[in-house]
Amino acid sequence: xxxxxxxxxxxxxxxxxxxxxxxxxxxxxxxxxxxxxxxxxxxxxxxxxxxxxxxxxxxxxxxxxxxxxxxxxxxxxxxxxxxxxxxxxxxxxxxxxxxxxxxxxxxxxxxxxxxxxxxxxxxxxxxxxxxxxxxxxxxxxxxxxxxxxxxxxxxxxxxxxxxxxxxxxxxxxxxxxxxxxxxxxxxxxxxxx
Numbered sequence: 001x002x003x004x005x006x007x008x009x010x011x012x013x014x015x016x017x018x019x020x021x022x023x024x025x026x027x028x029x030x031x032x033x034x035x036x037x038x039x040x041x042x043x044x045x046x047x048x049x050x051x052x053x054x055x056x057x058x059x060x061x062x063x064x065x066x067x068x069x070x071x072x073x074x075x076x077x078x079x080x081x082x083x084x085x086x087x088x089x090x091x092x093x094x095x096x097x098x099x100x101x102x103x104x105x106x107x108x109x110x111x112x113x114x115x116x117x118x119x120x121x122x123x124x125x126x127x128x129x130x131x132x133x134x135x136x137x138x139x140x141x142x143x144x145x146x147x148x149x150x151x152x153x154x155x156x157x158x159x160x161x162x163x164x165x166x167x168x169x170x171x172x173x174x175x176x177x178x179x180x181x182x183x184x185x186x187x188x189x190x191x192x193x
Contacts, residue, residue: 084107153174154174
């Protein structure tokens with residue numbers, strides 16, 4: 001007599017839990033959550049440096065200026081010293097990803113030498129790693145054990161899955177004598193790759 005009443009009560013509890021679960025799933029339906037993927041992208045700038053290109057200037061147009069005679073005292077030595085002195089000029093221009101440097105040496109009113117150098121920067125993108133982040137997740141469910149003739153255990157369980165792919169379960173239920181039963185489980189992920 002006790003077995004039939006236990007089976008009947010267990011059957012009613014199972015039906016109530018299934019109906020509750022059906023309505024809960026119907027009302028709280030959500031799309032499955034995909035794991036978060038974090039991709040670290042590193043952009044490195046490689047520098048291509050080119051050695052100096054030597055350029056010898058050529059005359060294209062020569063202008064001569066006529067001077068009137070003047071009677072102001074002139075320091076000829078200073079003028080000649082300035083005329084034969086070599087002056088070095090450097091001009092650097094930075095554009096988007098290139099830096100151009102021009103170096104000139106000027107003496108005797110003409111360019112003695114010119115050198116050109118440049119640095120070209122171009123990006124190189126490297127994806128260092130992909131990290132799949134597993135969130136901590138909680139699950140709850142119902143458990144039932146027994147044979148077709150007799151139910152030995154019925155109860156609820158709470159399952160926790162950690163980020164390091166381990167799962168822990170804690171359950172509370174009733175056995176066939178209607179006494180409380182406490183259960184605990186530990187799961188590890190199997191990797192067949």
